Amino acid sequence: MQSIRNPVAPKGNIPYLAASLRPIVSWLILPALLLCGPAPAATGPERLQDYLRGLRSLVSDFRQITLNVDGGRRVESKGTFYLKRPGQFRWEYESPVKQIIVADGKRVWLHDLELDQVSHQSQAKALGGTPAQLLAMEGPVDRHFKVTPWDAGDGREWVELRPKAKDTQVVRIRIGFAGKRLDILLMDDSFGQHTRFVFTGTKRNPRLDKDLFHFDASSAVDFLQID
Template sequence: STGTFYLLRPNRFRWDYETPNEQEIVADGSRIYVHDKELNQVTHSSQKKILDGTPAQLLASEQPVEDYFRLSNRDEGDGRTWVELVPKTEDTEIVKLRIAFNDGKLDNLLMEDRFGQLTRFIFTDLKRNPQLDYAMFRFQRPAGSDFLQVD
């Protein structure tokens, strides 16, 4: 998948996926909304419940990362600085994260779930501290969409 990720700390983010399927994910500080544009369907849940032990919690929270994860340095031999994070919460979908920095910039994030599936996020064209409008992080329900609460 490809798309754009916006982050406004604390606790607000937005992912606009472009391919293969258009989707937007909006976290407004209390709820997360996932809009599948092809299905014209929105699901929404408690943000705290969904984020525990995930990379989004790591990026969006103001709390120290050590509050949520056990950290260790890793040497992958590729010239990047790697950190491994294991969630302190036992009942999360994610069992391990590995984050790579290249020249001090976020480069890769590897996420392993409890089924052994590995998801890789590759970050490109990073812009630090852009001016973002809070309105970007307010979900607007599309007319005629199915609207499903899942908590």
């Protein structure tokens, strides 16, 4: 790990940053699957594949809720999400901590505006073996995930995904379909945290400015490279 310009350990609403950007990317890419889009009648796994097919870009406001395994600690955050396939995204966190996360196709950058600190990692390493591959890759989902139907008994049609890679920190993702739309995404990680994502004002396949996915590496005082 290479340190530049006297970095300090970042703080904020996104955990694990000091160790690696990989789990951050896992959390941030997957919620895009919740966003509204066409889904023909099919099983959960088929609906998931159908939804990803033809997805080129997205923009949405989001709310992220994370609970510890015992439900004792609740963290809520909100902001705006932008996606351009393959492999480019931008998350603008407004609260509780202002942060910007950008994947430009080569690296993933995180700018903590409160600390005026930038951390970054090779995108190939950040995405490798994580559920982030669901949006970054263009091949079939089951190349990197075991995909099976799951029954929660709540009237929704569910699909469960488990990463095939052994080193990912995301243990399980469950996506629920209500009628013709993707309704709920639940995620469990190896740290015992449970995360739920809710999106509003979603636009599928809008035209997005390419500058959204460019990060100016000179924009912070502290600089931390994780590779």
